[in-house]
Amino acid sequence: MTDTTLADLALEVRAKNAGPFWLTLEAFMSDDAGYRVADALITPETVAALYHVEAGTLQIFRIPQLRVVKVSMPRPTPQGSLHDRDMHAGQHHIPLAELPVPRGRA
Amino acid sequence: MSNSWSAPKSVGVLVPAGMLGAGFDPATVERGLALGADVIAVDGGSTDSGPHYLGAGEPKTADGAVRRDLRILLGAAHEAGIPLVVGSCGTSGTDAGVRWVSGIVREICAADGRDLPIAEIYSEQRAADLVTRLEAGRIQPLPPLGPLDASTLLTCSHIVGMMGHEPIARAIEAGAQVVLAGRATDTALAAALPLLRGMPPGPTWHAAKIVECGGQCTTDPRSGGVLARIDESGFTVEPLDPNAACTPASVAAHMLYETANPFTMREPAGTLQVADARYTAVDDRTVRVEGSRFEPADRHTIKLEGAAITGYETMSFVGIRDPHILASIEEWAVLLRKLLADRVQSVLGLRDDDWGADVRLYGHNAILDRLETAGAPPREVGVMLLVSAPTQELATAISKVANPLLLHLPLPDMPYLPSFAFAFSPAHIDRGPAYAFVLNHVVQVDDPVELFRIDTAAPAGGPR
Numbered sequence: 267m268t269d270t271t272l273a274d275l276a277l278e279v280r281a282k283n284a285g286p287f288w289l290t291l292e293a294f295m296s297d298d299a300g301y302r303v304a305d306a307l308i309t310p311e312t313v314a315a316l317y318h319v320e321a322g323t324l325q326i327f328r329i330p331q332l333r334v335v336k337v338s339m340p341r342p343t344p345q346g347s348l349h350d351r352d353m354h355a356g357q358h359h360i361p362l363a364e365l366p367v368p369r370g371r372a
Numbered sequence: 373m374s375n376s377w378s379a380p381k382s383v384g385v386l387v388p389a390g391m392l393g394a395g396f397d398p399a400t401v402e403r404g405l406a407l408g409a410d411v412i413a414v415d416g417g418s419t420d421s422g423p424h425y426l427g428a429g430e431p432k433t434a435d436g437a438v439r440r441d442l443r444i445l446l447g448a449a450h451e452a453g454i455p456l457v458v459g460s461c462g463t464s465g466t467d468a469g470v471r472w473v474s475g476i477v478r479e480i481c482a483a484d485g486r487d488l489p490i491a492e493i494y495s496e497q498r499a500a501d502l503v504t505r506l507e508a509g510r511i512q513p514l515p516p517l518g519p520l521d522a523s524t525l526l527t528c529s530h531i532v533g534m535m536g537h538e539p540i541a542r543a544i545e546a547g548a549q550v551v552l553a554g555r556a557t558d559t560a561l562a563a564a565l566p567l568l569r570g571m572p573p574g575p576t577w578h579a580a581k582i583v584e585c586g587g588q589c590t591t592d593p594r595s596g597g598v599l600a601r602i603d604e605s606g607f608t609v610e611p612l613d614p615n616a617a618c619t620p621a622s623v624a625a626h627m628l629y630e631t632a633n634p635f636t637m638r639e640p641a642g643t644l645q646v647a648d649a650r651y652t653a654v655d656d657r658t659v660r661v662e663g664s665r666f667e668p669a670d671r672h673t674i675k676l677e678g679a680a681i682t683g684y685e686t687m688s689f690v691g692i693r694d695p696h697i698l699a700s701i702e703e704w705a706v707l708l709r710k711l712l713a714d715r716v717q718s719v720l721g722l723r724d725d726d727w728g729a730d731v732r733l734y735g736h737n738a739i740l741d742r743l744e745t746a747g748a749p750p751r752e753v754g755v756m757l758l759v760s761a762p763t764q765e766l767a768t769a770i771s772k773v774a775n776p777l778l779l780h781l782p783l784p785d786m787p788y789l790p791s792f793a794f795a796f797s798p799a800h801i802d803r804g805p806a807y808a809f810v811l812n813h814v815v816q817v818d819d820p821v822e823l824f825r826i827d828t829a830a831p832a833g834g835p836r
Contacts, residue, residue: 284632286419286677286809287516292628318742323516327634332624338632340516346422347682347808348730348760353422357739364745 272307273363275300281359286345289355290338291362301333303371308335316361317342382603383566384409388445388612389597390585392416392458393433396596398444400612404599405452412449413561415584416473417460419677419809420630426464427529427679427807431472433463438473443480446550450486455544457551457561465532465555467496474552488550491543494825495532495554497676499525502815510816514675517812524810528678531811535674536640538820540564546828554824555677557639558584562600571602577644578664579607581637582626589626592616606662608654617657624651640820642668672820678811683728683760685803686767690778691793693752700783701753705731708781715773720766727770732756764802771800
């Protein structure tokens with residue numbers, strides 16, 4: 267039995283460019299309990315560790331009415347550069363989506 | 373435009389699709405007209421597909437797909453007597469992109485007998501003119517970029533300014549029924565006519581943001597278009613496909629889409645604030661939004677986009693199925709990269725900082741790279757070698773030097789030469805120039821139209 271992940275408690279976890287210089291992540295949680303888990307779990311420190319970025323560069327928006335936590339960061343790799351493997355940043359939700367939920371929280 | 377004042381206290385904006393060329397059911401446009409659309413607005417571009425399209429000045433969309441959508445929309449605009457606004461023509465909004473869309477529009481109008489007044493709005497900027505503005509202290513960076521150097525402007529192959537609603541509104545006021553705009557904010561296309569007709573800016577800009585991607589604000593993003601009706605206290609929005617629905621959550625969630633900040637949005641004329649907006653269901657597929665505000669800026673700013681060549685690229689691709697190699701695929705990739713650097717130095721005389729390469733292990737960790745956490749050995753791996761060099765000749769030569777390594781490189785513990793699976797011959801493909809976005813800066817302007825050129829000279833179907 268694998269651990270519960272954030273994605274298990276979400277309708278959708280997604281990532282996308284927000285213009286050429288920003289990347290944005292959104293966790294749309296399934297219910298209020300799931301939102302409370304995401305709200306507690308998604309901290310600047312957690313996201314910084316998952317995405318190998320400085321916590322101070324992150325913007326986190328918490329929207330309980332929509333049960334959404336949104337995280338925006340400067341794009342770690344410039345869009346379209348030699349080392350950019352995800353032009354639309356559309357697969358960069360995976361580290362957040364696969365974040366394990368501590369036992370007892372799910 | 374005989375019946376364009378059918379609803380004097382509100383303005384209906386029809387957005388048929390998120391992107392010109394994406395396709396839509398013509399019946400959804402007819403439905404939007406029946407609901408009393410006063411303008412059709414559609415986006416023709418985006419930066420989202422990368423810097424190539426601005427750098428090269430080429431459209432991403434196929435001529436046939438754009439032509440098919442435009443034929444339907446020109447017919448709808450003509451028969452309803454309402455304006456059609458197309459923004460960011462040709463994907464990046466370069467002057468060539470505007471001319472490309474304009475040529476298609478003129479061919480359709482001539483073939484279908486539609487005599488529609490056309491305006492072209494050009495948004496491309498000359499680097500030298502911008503250097504003058506930079507030296508006058510009128511260009512500022514947006515995060516995360518820093519202050520601009522004149523040399524960066526001069527390296528760009530194309531620079532466009534992102535227009536607000538003002539040039540579009542001016543073209544409509546001048547009598548244009550088809551407005552073909554260069555680079556524009558996605559929202560300006562939908563906002564121009566409602567603002568021209570006196571609708572309040574808060575609801576207008578908010579509605580324009582909600583409808584910019586067509587069905588993305590509905591429960592079925594593939595359903596095509598939407599209609600927003602803006603009035604003095606807010607707006608309502610509904611899908612054009614009767615089987616799709618707008619819900620308060622689907623509409624509110626669209627403020628998150630492709631935005632860094634979901635509560636505020638900067639336009640050339642000011643800032644939309646939606647933190648206090650209220651979303652309520654009118655019925656099971658229509659949503660009412662009130663409480664959006666627009667704060668005019670002290671000074672108009674025009675955002676710049678520019679792309680410059682970073683090098684010339686060649687891509688090689690080989691498949692590996694041998695489990696012995698796959699068990700140590702990262703070690704193999706490091707060895708490949710080191711031996712390639714050694715061979716390129718000895719054969720071509722290039723040092724490591726004269727060129728670049730990216731070894732991508734598709735099937736292992738190519739997409740997330742160092743962020744990847746899954747550990748199981750893959751069943752097969754596609755190895756992409758992407759080489760960047762100052763000229764195409766050098767990028768090709770480096771890739772030819774790499775070819776025997778991609779075909780035969782063994783792990784150190786192997787006493788024989790394996791042969792891997794090239795996908796095609798030749799095993800490399802020249803990609804030509806590669807580009808990067810290098811501008812994320814705004815120009816302060818006295819007049820929101822001063823960076824743009826509006827051409828209303830030639831009628832549809834007539835000589836240029």
